Amino acid sequence: MLNYIIHRILIMIPTLVAISIVIFTIINLPPGNYFTTYIAELQGSGEKADLAKIEFLENEYGFDRPLWQQYLYWVGGLLHGDMGYSFSYDMPVDKVVGDRMLLTAVVSVTTIIFTYLVAFPIGIYSATHQYSISDYILTFLGFLGLATPSFLLALVLLYFANVYLGISIGGLMDPKYLGRSWSWDKVLSLMAHIWIPVLVIGSAGTAAMIRRLRANLLDELQKQYVVTARAKGLHPVRALFKYPLRMALNPFISDIGSLLPQVISGTAIVSVVMSLPTTGPMLLSSLQSQDMYLAGSFLMFMAFLTVIGVFVSDLALALLDPRIRLQAGRRQ
Amino acid sequence: MSDLTFIPGPPGGPGDDPGAMAPLPHYVSTAPYDPYAVERMTPAQERFYVASQWRMVWWKLKRHRVAVAAGVILLAMYLGVTICEFLAPYGVDSRNTDFIYAPPQPVHIFYQGRLVAPYVLGFDYWLDMKRLQRIFTPNPHKRQPIRFFCHGDAYKFWGFFPGNLHLVCPAPGGQLFLLGTDRLGRDLMSRMIYGARVSLTVGLVGVAVSLTLGIAIGGIAGYYGGWTDILTQRAMEVIQSFPHLPLWMALSAILPVSWSPLVVYFGITLILGMIDWTHLARAVRSKLLALREEDFCTAAVLMGARPARIIGRHLLPSFTSHLIASATLMIPGMILGETALSFLGLGVRPPMTSWGVLLSDAQNINVVALYPWLLAPVTAVILAVLAFNFFGDGLRDAADPYH
Numbered sequence: 001m002l003n004y005i006i007h008r009i010l011i012m013i014p015t016l017v018a019i020s021i022v023i024f025t026i027i028n029l030p031p032g033n034y035f036t037t038y039i040a041e042l043q044g045s046g047e048k049a050d051l052a053k054i055e056f057l058e059n060e061y062g063f064d065r066p067l068w069q070q071y072l073y074w075v076g077g078l079l080h081g082d083m084g085y086s087f088s089y090d091m092p093v094d095k096v097v098g099d100r101m102l103l104t105a106v107v108s109v110t111t112i113i114f115t116y117l118v119a120f121p122i123g124i125y126s127a128t129h130q131y132s133i134s135d136y137i138l139t140f141l142g143f144l145g146l147a148t149p150s151f152l153l154a155l156v157l158l159y160f161a162n163v164y165l166g167i168s169i170g171g172l173m174d175p176k177y178l179g180r181s182w183s184w185d186k187v188l189s190l191m192a193h194i195w196i197p198v199l200v201i202g203s204a205g206t207a208a209m210i211r212r213l214r215a216n217l218l219d220e221l222q223k224q225y226v227v228t229a230r231a232k233g234l235h236p237v238r239a240l241f242k243y244p245l246r247m248a249l250n251p252f253i254s255d256i257g258s259l260l261p262q263v264i265s266g267t268a269i270v271s272v273v274m275s276l277p278t279t280g281p282m283l284l285s286s287l288q289s290q291d292m293y294l295a296g297s298f299l300m301f302m303a304f305l306t307v308i309g310v311f312v313s314d315l316a317l318a319l320l321d322p323r324i325r326l327q328a329g330r331r332q
Numbered sequence: 333m334s335d336l337t338f339i340p341g342p343p344g345g346p347g348d349d350p351g352a353m354a355p356l357p358h359y360v361s362t363a364p365y366d367p368y369a370v371e372r373m374t375p376a377q378e379r380f381y382v383a384s385q386w387r388m389v390w391w392k393l394k395r396h397r398v399a400v401a402a403g404v405i406l407l408a409m410y411l412g413v414t415i416c417e418f419l420a421p422y423g424v425d426s427r428n429t430d431f432i433y434a435p436p437q438p439v440h441i442f443y444q445g446r447l448v449a450p451y452v453l454g455f456d457y458w459l460d461m462k463r464l465q466r467i468f469t470p471n472p473h474k475r476q477p478i479r480f481f482c483h484g485d486a487y488k489f490w491g492f493f494p495g496n497l498h499l500v501c502p503a504p505g506g507q508l509f510l511l512g513t514d515r516l517g518r519d520l521m522s523r524m525i526y527g528a529r530v531s532l533t534v535g536l537v538g539v540a541v542s543l544t545l546g547i548a549i550g551g552i553a554g555y556y557g558g559w560t561d562i563l564t565q566r567a568m569e570v571i572q573s574f575p576h577l578p579l580w581m582a583l584s585a586i587l588p589v590s591w592s593p594l595v596v597y598f599g600i601t602l603i604l605g606m607i608d609w610t611h612l613a614r615a616v617r618s619k620l621l622a623l624r625e626e627d628f629c630t631a632a633v634l635m636g637a638r639p640a641r642i643i644g645r646h647l648l649p650s651f652t653s654h655l656i657a658s659a660t661l662m663i664p665g666m667i668l669g670e671t672a673l674s675f676l677g678l679g680v681r682p683p684m685t686s687w688g689v690l691l692s693d694a695q696n697i698n699v700v701a702l703y704p705w706l707l708a709p710v711t712a713v714i715l716a717v718l719a720f721n722f723f724g725d726g727l728r729d730a731a732d733p734y735h
Contacts, residue, residue: 011566014566015566015569015570015573018566018567018570019570019573019574022570022574023582026579026582026583026586027582029586030585030586030588143718143721143722144714144718146664146717146721147664147668147713147714147717147718147721148710148714149668149671149672149675149691149710149713151672151675152691152707152710152713155694155695155697155700155707156700156707158697158700159697159700159701159704163701258572260575261572261573261574261575261576262575262576264575264577264578265575265576265577265578266577268575268577268578268581269577269672269675269676272676273695283578283581284581284676284678287581287582287585287678288585295582298578299578299579299582302574302575302578303573303574303575306573306574306575307573310573
């Protein structure tokens with residue numbers, strides 16, 4: 001097992017390096033940088049830019065140096081926990097993003113837990129009651145959940161909550177807690193607000209998960225050992241939970257790897273619609289204004305979250321399935 | 333062969349009464365035993381056994397009724413895309429400045445209890461000065477029969493051939509806003525029909541891109557194995573461990589503002605396709621890894637076929653149906669991706685129209701509350717995505733007809 005963990009961690013490092021290179025390339029692809037856009041914008045509106053300050057910042061962050069040096073500077077900063085400087089906010093990035101990254105993580109994790117809690121019983125029910133009316137209804141609902149763009153679901157929910165419940169549900173907590181330090185009340189307020197984005201973001205993932213669990217469990221239930229167990233008079237519940245369910249769970253856990261990027265994507269767009277204080281809206285604006293350190297660090301953070309998620313799911317899978325942890329040591 | 337005979341177990345099993353010689357309770361055929369009956373086939377069976385793989389896929393798909401229905405819907409949608417100028421009652425940019433944010437006009441076919449030709453009701457319009465809101469009320473006396481196969485707004489078919497024939501047009505001097513109008517008084521129905529052109533083709537072009545990439549890269553990795561395989565595997569892991577939407581956002585944010593909408597459109601499809609190929613590549617790779625150990629592949633190698641020929645001629649055809657099925661299942665993701673990007677203002681840009689562009693008008697909760705018909709394009713999105721999902725599902729089941 002230790003072998004496997006070390007192996008996995010060693011793989012993670014080149015992955016993260018590659019990701020950082022990709023991100024850095026992408027945010028440097030557009031012509032010019034933040035300052036050229038900024039100066040052009042100011043000149044467009046007839047204002048004068050503070051050229052001295054801009055020149056200082058350009059020097060400080062090495063915009064005149066070759067790209068690979070800029071890259072090393074950025075990555076070196078990241079390793080020290082310094083995420084660079086946001087030019088549009090005129091603040092260090094970690095000050096700007098502060099809570100946002102934490103909230104993104106909180107929303108993502110809650111969404112995944114929600115997905116599991118909902119998908120698990122429904123998937124089992126749907127598989128054990130294959131081709132029943134309720135199975136058809138659940139399957140159709142699942143497809144509908146997959147097909148509806150999450151931002152639209154958010155809009156419609158916002159609308160109905162507004163019209164019929166008379167509450168405003170933008171944001172992640174009561175406005176009075178914004179900018180305050182974390183306290184118990186703030187956490188409670190967060191809990192009261194978080195369920196709508198979680199519902200919206202989780203719908204697609206939940207639907208996919210239900211379908212996968214149903215398919216896996218159906219495959220497993222057709223196998224002969226299940227038939228034998230039934231024929232020998234094992235209680236149906238036991239004949240379901242003892243072996244087939246455990247086999248069907250494997251993909252359930254390995255799916256975190258694909259679920260997490262999906263959830264984070266969902267967070268990004270839903271938060272724009274619902275004006276949640278997560279990373280989405282800020283990422284959007286930073287990409288549009290070429291605020292490269294802000295955008296780059298955001299993207300890096302999201303990718304990091306995903307890589308960690310995949311790592312955790314691999315570990316869980318290895319704990320669950322001895323074939324994986326034994327094979328990993330031998331391979332390569 | 334199961335229809336031949338039921339072979340009785342040895343008489344005198346544990347439960348039987350050894351003394352009784354009553355006739356056996358089951359049926360025994362009295363026909364003389366014919367050892368070749370197993371090999372003889374009815375014409376129907378014969379047809380089944382010599383059918384090509386594609387024919388069997390088709391048979392199996394036909395039995396999947398939901399998939400067939402979805403396929404028909406998709407066919408109709410894509411057919412509509414090719415002739416959208418004719419289908420739309422108005423031009424894509426025709427503005428009706430007197431009818432800004434006009435609500436949908438339902439089609440009536442009964443007039444005073446009698447069945448009549450379909451008609452809509454004209455609007456009475458007044459400006460509520462207190463709320464500064466335009467108020468349209470249907471006037472039951474303004475009956476406007478819908479015209480069919482008529483001459484209306486001029487257009488250029490596919491941007492080349494001028495024409496003005498429409499399937500439906502408003503009555504002379506009347507209006508036909510089946511889904512209402514937007515903030516510039518443009519007919520939403522017409523814009524949705526035009527928007528389908530971009531939204532539905534984005535998925536096709538994107539899938540073509542990812543199919544090409546997936547087959548090429550997955551094929552090389554799966555066929556050569558070794559270092560090539562390890563490297564591509566890692567590269568795919570890197571791409572897959574990225575949240576798609578932020579990456580799409582970042583990539584489409586770098587498309588220069590100066591590009592024409594058409595170039596941006598191709599840029600977007602390229603971006604959508606470039607990230608999604610990993611799933612296909614993975615499938616191709618694992619299939620190839622298994623297939624290259626087969627005898628027919630070894631035979632081809634021994635006869636001196638080159639890798640490109642072996643992959644293209646011998647290996648790929650063995651799982652083309654699987655590839656097509658998984659490609660079909662990828663299209664909905666791309667349609668949703670385009671919608672999301674355009675909704676955020678990063679995707680297709682006006683004057684080009686797509687469903688996402690139309691939906692970006694409904695970004696604001698107030699708009700949704702006041703003019704809910706602006707959400708109509710989403711039904712089209714859901715319908716298309718659902719149809720692709722069901723069709724792809726049926727195709728996937730049918731892809732392995734020997735199962």
